[in-house]
Every structure is written in C-alpha cells, then in structure tokens.
Amino acid sequence: MADVEAVPGTQAALRRANQRRVIEALRSSGTLTQAEIARATGLSAASISNIVRDLRECGTVSVRETSSNGRRARGVTLVRPPGTVIGIDFAPTRITAALGDGQGTVLARESIGYDVAADPERGVRRAVWLTETLLGGARTDRSMVTAMGVALPTPIDVTTGEIGSVSCFPRWFGFRPAEALSERLGLPVVAENDANLCALEEARAGGGRGLEHVIYLRLSHGVGAGIIVAGRLLRGAGGTAGEIGHMGLDERGQVCRCGNRGCLETIAGAPYLLDMLPRHDDSAGPATLAEMVDAAVASDPGSRRIIAEAGSALGRATALIANLVNPELVIIGGELAGAGELLLEPMRRSMELGTLGSALSDLKIVQGELGEDAALLGALRLATASVEESAR
Numbered sequence: 001m002a003d004v005e006a007v008p009g010t011q012a013a014l015r016r017a018n019q020r021r022v023i024e025a026l027r028s029s030g031t032l033t034q035a036e037i038a039r040a041t042g043l044s045a046a047s048i049s050n051i052v053r054d055l056r057e058c059g060t061v062s063v064r065e066t067s068s069n070g071r072r073a074r075g076v077t078l079v080r081p082p083g084t085v086i087g088i089d090f091a092p093t094r095i096t097a098a099l100g101d102g103q104g105t106v107l108a109r110e111s112i113g114y115d116v117a118a119d120p121e122r123g124v125r126r127a128v129w130l131t132e133t134l135l136g137g138a139r140t141d142r143s144m145v146t147a148m149g150v151a152l153p154t155p156i157d158v159t160t161g162e163i164g165s166v167s168c169f170p171r172w173f174g175f176r177p178a179e180a181l182s183e184r185l186g187l188p189v190v191a192e193n194d195a196n197l198c199a200l201e202e203a204r205a206g207g208g209r210g211l212e213h214v215i216y217l218r219l220s221h222g223v224g225a226g227i228i229v230a231g232r233l234l235r236g237a238g239g240t241a242g243e244i245g246h247m248g249l250d251e252r253g254q255v256c257r258c259g260n261r262g263c264l265e266t267i268a269g270a271p272y273l274l275d276m277l278p279r280h281d282d283s284a285g286p287a288t289l290a291e292m293v294d295a296a297v298a299s300d301p302g303s304r305r306i307i308a309e310a311g312s313a314l315g316r317a318t319a320l321i322a323n324l325v326n327p328e329l330v331i332i333g334g335e336l337a338g339a340g341e342l343l344l345e346p347m348r349r350s351m352e353l354g355t356l357g358s359a360l361s362d363l364k365i366v367q368g369e370l371g372e373d374a375a376l377l378g379a380l381r382l383a384t385a386s387v388e389e390s391a392r
C-alpha cells in the first residue's frame with residue numbers, strides 16, 4: 001500500500017500547507033473574495049485561484065459571483081463547519097473510521113477487515129489510508145478536520161501515550177499510536193482505551209445517561225472495563241485501571257497471556273470460549289464469538305452452557321468491583337453482550353452471591369444502548385473534547 005502522506009518539502013506538502021492557510025483565513029473571517037484571501041495569506045492571486053478550485057472540487061468551499069468595490073468578484077465560503085473530527089476504532093480484526101460534525105453526528109464512515117494486532121506501523125498506515133478514503137468519499141479536505149480520536153483495546157499510559165505490555169495487541173507494546181497517526185496526518189490525535197470510551201459515551205448518550213457511577217464491561221476478544229466514579233473516568237496512575245480481564249478468579253485455572261493463572265479473561269475471553277467448544281470433523285461449529293452467540297440464541301446447548309459459565313464468572317468479578325466502587329449501573333457491550341439474558345441471568349445470579357446487600361440494592365445490569373458503535377462515537381467525542389480543551 002502506497003503511503004498517502006505528503007513528504008515534507010515536496011510540492012504536495014507545500015500545496016497542503018497553502019490550502020490550510022486559505023482555510024484558516026476563511027474560518028476566521030467567513031466569506032472572502034479571492035483578492036481578500038490573497039491579501040490575508042500573502043499568496044499570489046494565481047495560487048489562490050488554483051487552491052480555491054481544488055477546495056471547491058472536494059466540497060470544502062462554495063464559490064459565488066459577487067461584487068467588491070463595484071467590480072465583479074468571487075465570494076468564497078467554507079462549506080463544512082469548523083469542528084469536523086475523525087474517530088478511529090481499532091479492533092483486533094477490523095478498523096473503522098468515522099467523520100463527525102463535532103456535535104456527535106456521524107457524517108460518514110468506512111470500515112475494513114485487517115489483522116491490526118500483527119504490526120503497529122502497518123496498522124497505522126492502514127488507518128491513514130482508511131482516513132483518506134473516508135475523506136475522499138465525504139468530499140472533505142483533510143485540512144477541514146480539527147482533530148482525531150482513537151479507540152484501542154489496550155491500556156494507554158496517560159502521560160506518554162504508550163501502549164501497555166498486557167493487551168489485545170502485544171506487538172504494540174511501547175508504541176505511541178496517537179503520535180504516529182499525528183505525524184502522518186498532520187492532525188492533533190488523542191488515543192484512549194476502548195472500554196473507557198464506551199463507558200464515557202454510554203454515560204453521556206446511552207444507557208447511563210444522567211448517572212454518575214457507571215461500570216462498562218467490554219466483552220469481546222479480551223475483557224475490559226471502563227469505570228466512571230462520581231462522573232469521572234477512573235484511569236489510575238498509568239492508565240491500566242479497569243483491566244478486569246486480569247482479575248485472578250481461579251488459582252488452578254489456565255495460564256493467561258499476562259503470565260498469571262485463572263484470570264477472568266481465561267474464563268470469559270473470546271479465544272478461550274471458542275476453545276471450549278467440542279470440535280467435530282464433520283461439522284463446522286462457531287468460529288467467532290458472534291457466531292457462538294448466534295448459535296446460543298438458536299438453542300445450541302454447548303454454546304449456551306459456555307456463555308452461561310462466562311456469565312457466572314463475569315458476575316463474580318463484577319461483584320468485586322461493585323463492592324469497591326458501588327456503581328448505579330453496569331452496562332455490558334462487545335460481541336458477547338449480544339447473548340442478552342443467556343449471559344445476564346447467570347451474571348446477576350452470581351453477583352447476588354458476591355455483592356454486599358447495600359451495594360447491590362439499586363444496581364442494575366443492562367446491555368449497552370449504543371451497541372458496537374460505542375467506542376467509535378466515544379472516539380469522535382474525545383476528538384471534539386480535545387479541541388475544546390486546547391481552545392481554553
């Protein structure tokens with residue numbers, strides 16, 4: 001895949017820089033004639049003419065005939081409102097990108113299957129390509145985008161932006177995804193753990209609206225949680241708060257990828273659940289978590305049993321967190337959440353056994369309202385919030 005980023009110092013990079021100057025001038029002054037843009041940017045009339053033609057072709061500006069000091073002139077106006085942001089959701093086998101208007105509305109989206117975990121540099125290049133495809137399809141110039149937010153199924157150090165050692169992407173350990181994307185796209189980029197973003201988005205616009213103490217469990221390839229206490233996300237000192245997948249539940253259980261034994265993830269993580277299925281040569285059973293959930297909903301006894309046991313383990317782990325932070329609501333998301341009551345019922349039962357009466361009395365467990373889009377929407381909101389923060 002050819003890299004689409006302009007190499008600094010080249011003609012393309014210069015053109016892009018000049019486009020940005022024109023857009024900045026329009027952003028601060030509203031409609032301007034081409035002569036006024038030339039004065040504001042110091043660029044020649046011929047350059048302005050070319051840049052305006054390019055921006056008009058990609059739908060960034062509109063041009064109409066007007067008059068200035070009694071002479072015919074061309075009035076140029078920005079079409080896309082300032083505040084356009086991009087969100088990227090990196091999942092183990094898929095990258096999804098969305099263009100948002102800064103108000104929480106998705107203007108366009110693109111998605112591709114990709115082995116993201118294999119290599120961080122290639123994952124980032126693929127995301128840059130997807131971003132360019134998204135912008136091209138939405139006829140939006142990159143210079144109109146103010147920021148990008150990124151969701152990753154990994155712990156991320158808040159101060160350095162580095163990916164932690166135990167994650168769904170072990171090869172990304174020590175990598176700084178926001179920095180790498182920012183260098184290639186020339187945009188401010190912020191990255192955050194996906195379960196944290198899901199928690200924030202569900203608490204803001206989904207099932208946890210108006211609540212201050214919410215736990216979100218993302219049940220997918222791995223098991224992670226976003227914990228909101230008193231309206232604020234709990235990140236911990238190094239960004240690993242909420243890594244409940246590595247809560248030790250069975251000291252004689254399987255050895256986990258983190259090196260400990262019997263972690264929640266070895267009982268409720270997708271690879272382990274799929275491994276528990278009996279394999280018959282003559283029948284093709286579920287190969288993904290989503291297929292296992294479908295089989296369970298369609299009454300496959302093996303899939304039902306495995307999901308029920310995962311629910312019990314998740315209930316025990318959730319009871320421990322509930323005793324610590326006393327949430328009002330536990331929201332479950334990720335592919336496994338699609339099992340609905342097949343998972344929730346055994347989860348509630350084991351929570352009742354392990355939670356203090358006072359912590360449990362008002363506690364509800366529900367499926368997320370935003371479904372698989374929670375992380376992507378959260379990434380868009382993260383981008384918007386970062387722009388507002390830097391404007392302060």
Ligand SMILES: [Zn+2]
Pocket residue numbers: 245246247256257258259260263265
């Ligand atoms: Zn573990």
